[in-house]
Amino acid sequence: MADGRIPASGHIVREAGPPAPRRGRPRSAQADRAIMDAAAEVLAERGLAGMSIEEVAARAGVGKTTIYRRWTSRGTLALDAFLAEFQGQQPLPDTGSLHDDLLAALRAWIRSVTGTSAGPILASLIAEAQRDPGLAASWRGRVVERLRDQHKIMLDRAVARGEIAAGTDYDVVLDLMFGAAYHRLLQGHQPLTDKFARQVVDYVVAGLKRA
Amino acid sequence: MADGRIPASGHIVREAGPPAPRRGRPRSAQADRAIMDAAAEVLAERGLAGMSIEEVAARAGVGKTTIYRRWTSRGTLALDAFLAEFQGQQPLPDTGSLHDDLLAALRAWIRSVTGTSAGPILASLIAEAQRDPGLAASWRGRVVERLRDQHKIMLDRAVARGEIAAGTDYDVVLDLMFGAAYHRLLQGHQPLTDKFARQVVDYVVAGLKRA
Amino acid sequence: MADGRIPASGHIVREAGPPAPRRGRPRSAQADRAIMDAAAEVLAERGLAGMSIEEVAARAGVGKTTIYRRWTSRGTLALDAFLAEFQGQQPLPDTGSLHDDLLAALRAWIRSVTGTSAGPILASLIAEAQRDPGLAASWRGRVVERLRDQHKIMLDRAVARGEIAAGTDYDVVLDLMFGAAYHRLLQGHQPLTDKFARQVVDYVVAGLKRA
Amino acid sequence: MADGRIPASGHIVREAGPPAPRRGRPRSAQADRAIMDAAAEVLAERGLAGMSIEEVAARAGVGKTTIYRRWTSRGTLALDAFLAEFQGQQPLPDTGSLHDDLLAALRAWIRSVTGTSAGPILASLIAEAQRDPGLAASWRGRVVERLRDQHKIMLDRAVARGEIAAGTDYDVVLDLMFGAAYHRLLQGHQPLTDKFARQVVDYVVAGLKRA
DNA sequence: TCGTAACCGAGACGGTACGTCTGGTCTTTTT
DNA sequence: AAAAAGACCAGACGTACCGTCTCGGTTACGA
Incomplete structure (x- = not known):
């Protein structure tokens, strides 16, 4: 897959069959948005070199783990934030x-x-x-x-x-x-x-x- | 000049005139070589991302200040170490x-x-x-x-x-x-x-x- | 009362009268046992300082809330697990x-x-x-x-x-x-x-x- | 020795002989005092359970490493701060x-x-x-x-x-x-x-x- | 027999603090 | 004046747990 995004739920990836039950509390779409927005903001202000996970988390009003749960690294988060704008241009x-x-x-x-x-x-x-x-x-x-x-x-x-x-x-x-x-x-x-x-x-x- | 290398002696650069007296202890050529060698070594082993000034100093048996006195940043040191080999190829x-x-x-x-x-x-x-x-x-x-x-x-x-x-x-x-x-x-x-x-x-x- | 154990059902404590209706699903005695066993196990292995609610829950195959519903803190859980053995000696x-x-x-x-x-x-x-x-x-x-x-x-x-x-x-x-x-x-x-x-x-x- | 205090300089402990040369920058006595004072302060306010190295460092205006360089743990730092007062009473x-x-x-x-x-x-x-x-x-x-x-x-x-x-x-x-x-x-x-x-x-x- | 209340497991949530690492600077003694 | 050594402040790292919350689902009772 290689998209840097970590899929929800630790379950084994299912190839086919029924739509999968999805256990536990689902990921918050709001947190998702807040993180992306904060990342884009910091990215524009200070560039990737000046973007720390810590600050993105603080600006998004989100725990650091909530970011680490979704992205494997600073870079993949930045890529997502970047593509949200660049894609389509x-x-x-x-x-x-x-x-x-x-x-x-x-x-x-x-x-x-x-x-x-x-x-x-x-x-x-x-x-x-x-x-x-x-x-x-x-x-x-x-x-x-x-x-x-x-x-x-x-x-x-x-x-x-x-x-x-x-x-x-x-x-x-x-x-x-x-x-x-x-x-x-x-x-x-x-x-x-x-x-x-x-x-x-x-x-x-x-x-x-x-x- | 923009070569990242810091010239010896903190004095104002002299344009002309006598060859300049040069006071104090001269820079150690041995330290120079040890730093370059250590930098090249680390660079080959771990790449630039894994090369810290701290480790280069330790390997070269040199104080960190001795490096900072000569190069402005990790990158310019790496550039020097790199060019020593790449130049001429x-x-x-x-x-x-x-x-x-x-x-x-x-x-x-x-x-x-x-x-x-x-x-x-x-x-x-x-x-x-x-x-x-x-x-x-x-x-x-x-x-x-x-x-x-x-x-x-x-x-x-x-x-x-x-x-x-x-x-x-x-x-x-x-x-x-x-x-x-x-x-x-x-x-x-x-x-x-x-x-x-x-x-x-x-x-x-x-x-x-x-x- | 001060026993650290949280009584079932969030209802107001009744002083007297009929034996109380008890609505909803009753607490699982099996979960109870699994938690105590897991707690005793971890306690013996790592001591109280190394016992986290998270691990007890994982070992017991139980949600963290199921523990927090019964005990107010790590200490009171450990006390219960401890007394199960110590009491009577x-x-x-x-x-x-x-x-x-x-x-x-x-x-x-x-x-x-x-x-x-x-x-x-x-x-x-x-x-x-x-x-x-x-x-x-x-x-x-x-x-x-x-x-x-x-x-x-x-x-x-x-x-x-x-x-x-x-x-x-x-x-x-x-x-x-x-x-x-x-x-x-x-x-x-x-x-x-x-x-x-x-x-x-x-x-x-x-x-x-x-x- | 067992006093929790980490001795200065990474050198091998000398048993006897000349007073040892002591290389590098010596530990700051001022930092020492600031840390002890801050620790005593936090200890009095919140007790040992509420005393984090992070906060002591912040109050003392000192990097966390400066504390970790001297004490092996929160407890040994607290002990030093405690004894400064208790000893002699x-x-x-x-x-x-x-x-x-x-x-x-x-x-x-x-x-x-x-x-x-x-x-x-x-x-x-x-x-x-x-x-x-x-x-x-x-x-x-x-x-x-x-x-x-x-x-x-x-x-x-x-x-x-x-x-x-x-x-x-x-x-x-x-x-x-x-x-x-x-x-x-x-x-x-x-x-x-x-x-x-x-x-x-x-x-x-x-x-x-x-x- | 059905609705409702309380439980269940899973797992995400916002946080705090951890102990480590590195950056770049400063302060010693020694050369 | 430069050197080696090593301490200094700062701050980000990625992790571990905290105690809470939100899901989908289950179990029992009483209407």
């Missing part, structure tokens, strides 16, 4: 042209990352994932792969339209495009401008049509 | 063809990153740089820019040979290529294979010639 | 001589306290009573006073036999004798030997006849 | 008569225990010692034995005067007398009155002269 454009689709997608990403507090948070989540294997797995499964699946649809359409060759390696194409963008976000050696977006897409599409 | 190929130059450079990078302990350390240094502005500055100045300057020489040669256009934006080209590589290193969603290196260089060069 | 000797009666009583107490697990448990119950007023009251009512009433019978008999004066302050006599014994149990500065028992009784009886 | 009377010496000593003990906050603290220290072997050892060594040595001097004098026999077992005599007093303190079944003191001493001295 990444559209799946359909302009009829690969070039314009990719450009729209990249622009949306850049806009999220430079225009909101998402940029540094996203960066620090990748950073945290380097030391928290559980978060790394969640990150790959819930962010990287999910976004990538969306983006592959654009490439599928381009193949269907005959714009690019059928055997194209989608992963490499997307690594080129988003790798460049993540590179600038993480290293900070150059700004994430709109001109950059256009240049990247131009190069990538040019390479695709030639290759 | 990145060659400046000159094959007479842009494609082969880029491929050789990327292959060297991938070899360092997958074949030695440098990969995870490099990743964790980038991670640490997200929370330590001093390290971020050092990282950009001593790693990113330095390597980039090397790589730009390859592109200069290609322009001179007439392989690519004169106005080409080197930064974007290098971001595409190395961005893709860093992307796979940091996200871990796909492996850093030789095939990947070839594909990336093919795409980038194709795009360059077309654009 | 303290005989009421009747040898025809005060000296021998007291000696038999003291010997029985010392045997319980040194020969079984009762010693440390008894000590830790007195310890716990210092911080739990409810337990302190129960302890006095159910252990100290009860035992004392028994011992006073021996003194009554001695008075009847003309062995000691009629006005003798029983409390002081018993405090001397058992105080010395408790002292050694709690401070551990000297062992509770049979010789000690004999000496104590000798001194006390000598003092009684003289005074 | 127990005189060594010399009236020329065993009866009057013992009475004066017992009265002084009762006065300390009933007239000041020492009573409940003393009781809770004995209680705590039942679960903390380190405290138990300190308690025996620093309180019980020390006081007992004082009291034995009174008995020595009585032997010298020919008041009591030479072979008298001092431990039993003192257990009788102070055992009775501790008994009332810990069980609370009867008050520690002056009449009680007189009766106890009368019985004990009567027993001694007869035996």
